[in-house]
Amino acid sequence: MNLGDYNELEVARFVDFGLYLSSDDGDLLLPNKYVPAGTQIGDVLRVFVYRDSEDRLIATTLEPLARVNELAALTVRDVSDNGAFLEWGLEKDLFLPYRNQRNNVRPGQRLTVYVYLDETSDRIVASARWENFLHADEPFAGQPGDAVQLFVAQETDLGYTVVVNGQYLGLLYHNEVFRPLRLGDKPTGYVRQVRPDGKIDVRLQKPGYDEAVDAAETLLAALRAAPNRTLPLSDKSEPDDIYRRLGMSKKVFKKALGSLYKQGLVELLPEATRLLQE
Structure with a gap:
């Protein structure tokens, strides 16, 4: 068992x-x-x-938010002299011992932890020092441009510390983030570079040509499905509006818009984009 x-x-x-x-x-x-x-x-x-x-x-038969040997972003329900108690979807909260905390925590705080089985007590506990549990068997073998699975673990001054493919430390810089992120999110990312120290710089969008092609196809599909084949988006729209409707940054949206315009597929209106007869 x-x-x-x-x-x-x-x-x-x-x-x-x-x-x-x-x-x-x-x-x-x-x-x-x-x-x-x-x-x-x-x-x-x-x-x-x-x-x-x-x-x-x-x-x-309840489903916890994390199992043993998994990362999770959990909310602190209560604190005591010995540690904190985290909500994880079960009647009994998950214990975060004081020795496993990175900093003092407070009720309502959300933090990334690694769930493991303590060998001494045979109890399931959490550790906010989650990076100590990342044990990659081999160096990362991916190449720039490869798609990877990310776990958003921590926000820093530079951006977000992420776990790549469940094993490797990575960094997602603020200027690569075009949508709200929260701890525990698991977006698909793309490798920018593998640094000499083994850490991986990642981004959220496909690089280069593939990114523009995918974005153009996404925009075209959205225009076809829109009322009157018109979207209330233009190159003057706010980035948040563009992301909410299309899931892409304004920079990528403008590339896609330009591509469709050059193909004669869209009409550019002051505050909207209309799909012409294909």
């Missing part, structure tokens, strides 16, 4: 307050409120296993 993860366990018997699931570590309680309707003895249920407030192993 995997503590802090999902397990598929067989229903062994019913009791007044729930049912017991059989496992190699003994029978495990699933309280009544989590028992799916129509469950019978012998059924196999997919449950998350953790410890309750009395340190007993227990099962739930």
